[in-house]
Amino acid sequence: QVQLVQSGAEVKKPGASVKVSCKASGYIFNNYYMHWVRQAPGQGVEWMGMVSPSGDTTHYAQTFQGRVTMTSDTSTSTVYMELNSLRSEDTAAYYCTLDRRFVPYWGQGTLVTVSS
Amino acid sequence: EIVLMQSPGTLSLSPGERATLSCRASQSISSSYLAWYQQKPGQTPRLLIYGASSRATGIPDRFSGSGSGTDFTLTISRLEPEDFAVYYCQQYGNSPWTFGQGTKVEIK
Numbered sequence: 573q574v575q576l577v578q579s580g581a582e583v584k585k586p587g588a589s590v591k592v593s594c595k596a597s598g599y600i601f602n603n604y605y606m607h608w609v610r611q612a613p614g615q616g617v618e619w620m621g622m623v624s625p626s627g628d629t630t631h632y633a634q635t636f637q638g639r640v641t642m643t644s645d646t647s648t649s650t651v652y653m654e655l656n657s658l659r660s661e662d663t664a665a666y667y668c669t670l671d672r673r674f675v676p677y678w679g680q681g682t683l684v685t686v687s688s
Numbered sequence: 689e690i691v692l693m694q695s696p697g698t699l700s701l702s703p704g705e706r707a708t709l710s711c712r713a714s715q716s717i718s719s720s721y722l723a724w725y726q727q728k729p730g731q732t733p734r735l736l737i738y739g740a741s742s743r744a745t746g747i748p749d750r751f752s753g754s755g756s757g758t759d760f761t762l763t764i765s766r767l768e769p770e771d772f773a774v775y776y777c778q779q780y781g782n783s784p785w786t787f788g789q790g791t792k793v794e795i796k
Binding site for chain 2: 609611616617618622665671674675676678680681
């Protein structure tokens, strides 16, 4: 079965960077784009962008352009999301997610806390 | 970008009652790419319905989804105590994926 296992919670200071990983299994990694979404405490869900399995194609939400980088490592079936210049408003749960055969699958989430 | 509007914002009902939640899209979307989620405080969203009407694994049959084009509905036939939560719709057929703002189902 499809599994997306994310890295653990992070605490960062304002201005720092965070890199979250998402290891995929249970499907053909090279066949599906991976998306990233986030949810701030008490807020709705926001799409951040997507990366191709090879990593050579990315599309980012305008909100995050210039601050986010999504990469992929086919040798380990792992995708990464790096967010720079963190501010308090970036405190949120970050999720990797993909659509395989019309079914959306989600990782368990990574809580990123930005605090001085 | 496809905007999803959910209504009502809050639904106050009693256990045993029927809940009807609406999700309206700003443009037509393929039914194959419309999902509903349940979320409780501190938890990851739980997939209930995908493809507008297919129940995810392990989801009780009191949850059902319907609709096409721009109008979609999630129905909970008889509310159980564990069903009081926030519900989101999502379209994942067009980039960027978008989500509704959520409907809170609360105990009356």
